[in-house]
Amino acid sequence: MTDSIASAFTSIWNNKARSFLTVLGVVIGVASVTTLIALGQGLRNDVSSIVKDLGTNMIAVTSGKIDLENSEHQGMNPASMISSTILTMQDFSDIANNPKVEVASPMGIISKPVKYGDKTATPTIIGCYPEVTQVLDVMKLESGSVFERRDSGNEIVLNYLTRKRLFGDSDPVGQTVMIGDREFTVVGSLEKALENGIGAEYNNMALIPFDTATEINAGQIAMNRIIAKIGNAEEVKTAKQEIFDTLLVNHRGVEEFTVLTQDDILDMFDSILGLITTMVSAIAAISLIVGGIGIMNIMLVTVTERTKEIGLRKAVGAAQHAILSQFLIEAIVITLLGGLIGLGIAVVATQLIEARSTLHPAVTWEVVLTAIGISTVIGVAFGIWPAMRAARKDPIEALRYE
Amino acid sequence: MNLIELNNISKQFKMGSTTVNALSDISLTIQKGEMVAITGPSGSGKTTLMNIIGLLDRPTGGEYRLGNQLISMDMSDQKLARLRSEKIGFVFQTFNLLPRLSALGNVLLPTSYCRAKRTDRKSRAIQLLTLVGLEKRIQHRPAELSGGERQRIAIARALINDPDIILADEPTGNLDSKTGREIISLLAKLNEEEGKTVLIITHDDKVSAKCQRSIRILDGQLDSRKLEEHD
Numbered sequence: 083m084t085d086s087i088a089s090a091f092t093s094i095w096n097n098k099a100r101s102f103l104t105v106l107g108v109v110i111g112v113a114s115v116t117t118l119i120a121l122g123q124g125l126r127n128d129v130s131s132i133v134k135d136l137g138t139n140m141i142a143v144t145s146g147k148i149d150l151e152n153s154e155h156q157g158m159n160p161a162s163m164i165s166s167t168i169l170t171m172q173d174f175s176d177i178a179n180n181p182k183v184e185v186a187s188p189m190g191i192i193s194k195p196v197k198y199g200d201k202t203a204t205p206t207i208i209g210c211y212p213e214v215t216q217v218l219d220v221m222k223l224e225s226g227s228v229f230e231r232r233d234s235g236n237e238i239v240l241n242y243l244t245r246k247r248l249f250g251d252s253d254p255v256g257q258t259v260m261i262g263d264r265e266f267t268v269v270g271s272l273e274k275a276l277e278n279g280i281g282a283e284y285n286n287m288a289l290i291p292f293d294t295a296t297e298i299n300a301g302q303i304a305m306n307r308i309i310a311k312i313g314n315a316e317e318v319k320t321a322k323q324e325i326f327d328t329l330l331v332n333h334r335g336v337e338e339f340t341v342l343t344q345d346d347i348l349d350m351f352d353s354i355l356g357l358i359t360t361m362v363s364a365i366a367a368i369s370l371i372v373g374g375i376g377i378m379n380i381m382l383v384t385v386t387e388r389t390k391e392i393g394l395r396k397a398v399g400a401a402q403h404a405i406l407s408q409f410l411i412e413a414i415v416i417t418l419l420g421g422l423i424g425l426g427i428a429v430v431a432t433q434l435i436e437a438r439s440t441l442h443p444a445v446t447w448e449v450v451l452t453a454i455g456i457s458t459v460i461g462v463a464f465g466i467w468p469a470m471r472a473a474r475k476d477p478i479e480a481l482r483y484e
Numbered sequence: 485m486n487l488i489e490l491n492n493i494s495k496q497f498k499m500g501s502t503t504v505n506a507l508s509d510i511s512l513t514i515q516k517g518e519m520v521a522i523t524g525p526s527g528s529g530k531t532t533l534m535n536i537i538g539l540l541d542r543p544t545g546g547e548y549r550l551g552n553q554l555i556s557m558d559m560s561d562q563k564l565a566r567l568r569s570e571k572i573g574f575v576f577q578t579f580n581l582l583p584r585l586s587a588l589g590n591v592l593l594p595t596s597y598c599r600a601k602r603t604d605r606k607s608r609a610i611q612l613l614t615l616v617g618l619e620k621r622i623q624h625r626p627a628e629l630s631g632g633e634r635q636r637i638a639i640a641r642a643l644i645n646d647p648d649i650i651l652a653d654e655p656t657g658n659l660d661s662k663t664g665r666e667i668i669s670l671l672a673k674l675n676e677e678e679g680k681t682v683l684i685i686t687h688d689d690k691v692s693a694k695c696q697r698s699i700r701i702l703d704g705q706l707d708s709r710k711l712e713e714h715d
């Protein structure tokens with residue numbers, strides 16, 4: 083065994099250029115597969131920490147139907163999801179009155195710039211109740227306070243980026259900002275939330291009282307979402323079902339809304355990620371198969387070139403299985419080296435991605451083992467046939483080969 | 485004691501519709517410790533005979549006993565390989581050294597396939613290289629050595645697993661006559677001092693004269709007219 087490995091290294095070293103070119107397909111295949119898995123892992127870590135940081139025992143109701151169970155019709159209707167006219171005040175008060183619900187808030191989105199002097203910011207303005215900060219843990223006060231009631235009038239809370247853009251590092255509390263021609267008094271500002279890539283949008287928001295948002299919206303209630311915090315973690319699932327049943331009655335049996343728990347959001351993300359991973363892996367598999375065929379080809383050449391050696395080894399006592407394992411090990415050593423080079427490239431690539439984007443690819447043990455596993459399997463799968471040809475050679479003819 | 489016993493051995497090669505009778509009806513015995521020359525014109529069947537004795541090939545008819553073991557026709561590849569590794573050392577006309585390996589590596593090669601793993605295999609290899617006079621060439625590659633030196637490595641390799649029999653197929657065929665004589669002397673020394681049974685295929689009368697006995701083969705048959713005994 084150790085003899086075989088040593089002899090594999092010698093033979094690879096003696097054909098450096100050829101071995102390198104041969105293994106290129108495996109290198110590229112493993113590098114791309116592992117980079118993608120690392121990206122997926124990183125994305126999943128990000129999303130799960132964002133979803134967890136949002137709050138605990140949270141339930142969100144959105145307009146539009148997201149089908150989580152039925153995979154055939156899986157997907158969402160973007161138009162209905164951003165609709166602000168489906169959810170009603172009745173829906174909200176039913177949810178708020180559910181005994182399992184601790185606090186709840188509606189959320190309505192307004193798209194208007196916020197101005198301070200000659201500075202302009204374009205945050206997502208959310209009309210909401212003050213309870214929103216109790217549901218969403220990410221929203222932590224840095225200074226001032228949240229407006230006290232839903233009808234507190236023209237008061238505004240600035241999230242980190244909005245504050246930064248309009249006021250730099252100075253405290254905005256007590257200052258006046260403009261939305262359209264309305265004056266708003268800044269009553270509080272929020273801490274920077276979630277450094278992570280996709281979580282960053284929470285920094286680019288501003289909160290105003292829900293009723294004020296309705297006024298800006300010409301008296302029309304705008305409710306894109308209802309968020310609620312359940313008092314007891316054990317009750318999240320049953321609360322979800324109760325809320326769903328109540329809303330289904332309110333909407334006369336039409337399922338034009340979705341009730342989501344944090345787990346649902348993660349599951350949804352996982353299924354999307356899984357689909358993307360499968361598709362990308364299928365493409366990477368082609369490069370691995372091409373790489374494997376290259377390995378097989380070069381192993382067949384090697385076996386022919388070393389016919390005389392095979393004859394000699396048999397003459398000095400090598401049985402078929404010894405020759406078989408020698409060439410199989412050689413193929414595996416080549417693909418494993420390729421896999422390790424590919425893994426190295428993937429590590430460098432993920433570090434570049436980390437440095438130049440907001441993504442955080444994670445090279446976990448799972449990723450490393452996948453790389454090693456794939457290259458070993460390629461080595462065995464494409465090395466076995468050449469190795470069998472070597473093992474079956476007739477020693478006399480092999481010794482006579484020139 | 486009969487080390488090798490052949491009874492009515494025959495070997496046919498089928499090439500398409502024609503059949504070549506490479507060996508027919510060969511019966512002979514070789515005692516342990518003998519040094520025997522096998523002579524005969526080119527194409528007479530010497531190598532075929534040696535391949536059968538060396539368990540690289542199976543006869544198509546007859547009976548072969550090696551030691552007290554009957555070599556049956558349906559012996560498995562693994563069994564034959566093991567017997568080769570334990571009982572037989574080959575020396576070839578073309579040396580057949582692995583160019584990538586040093587002299588030492590070449591001598592050690594058969595130990596990878598030997599069941600009894602010796603812990604002292606490296607020191608034994610060095611000892612054998614010393615025995616064949618190559619103690620100063622241990623790390624050299626075959627390409628850096630002369631033909632005679634290469635054949636000495638091959639002889640050390642044949643001895644590494646301590647076989648009963650050394651089979652040498654025209655071992656001097658690629659050497660000048662002086663070097664050839666040295667190689668034959670070395671084989672004779674192994675025969676005398678180590679008690680190895682040595683079979684040498686040769687064209688050269690001077691070589692066969694060094695052996696205790698000659699077996700001559702003509703057209704795949706023993707040439708009964710000229711069964712010589714030397715000294």
Ligand SMILES: Nc1ncnc2c1ncn2[C@@H]1O[C@H](COP(=O)(O)OP(=O)(O)O)[C@@H](O)[C@H]1O
Pocket residue numbers: 497498499504505506524525526527528529530531532533
């Ligand atoms: N593998 C083979 N297939 C067909 N014929 C063979 C084969 N090996 C040897 N022969 C034939 O058998 C005869 C004996 O060959 P060989 O034993 O090599 O002779 P020698 O070693 O005495 O020169 C020759 O006629 C040769 O052509």
Ligand SMILES: [Mg+2]
Pocket residue numbers: 530531532
């Ligand atoms: Mg011959």
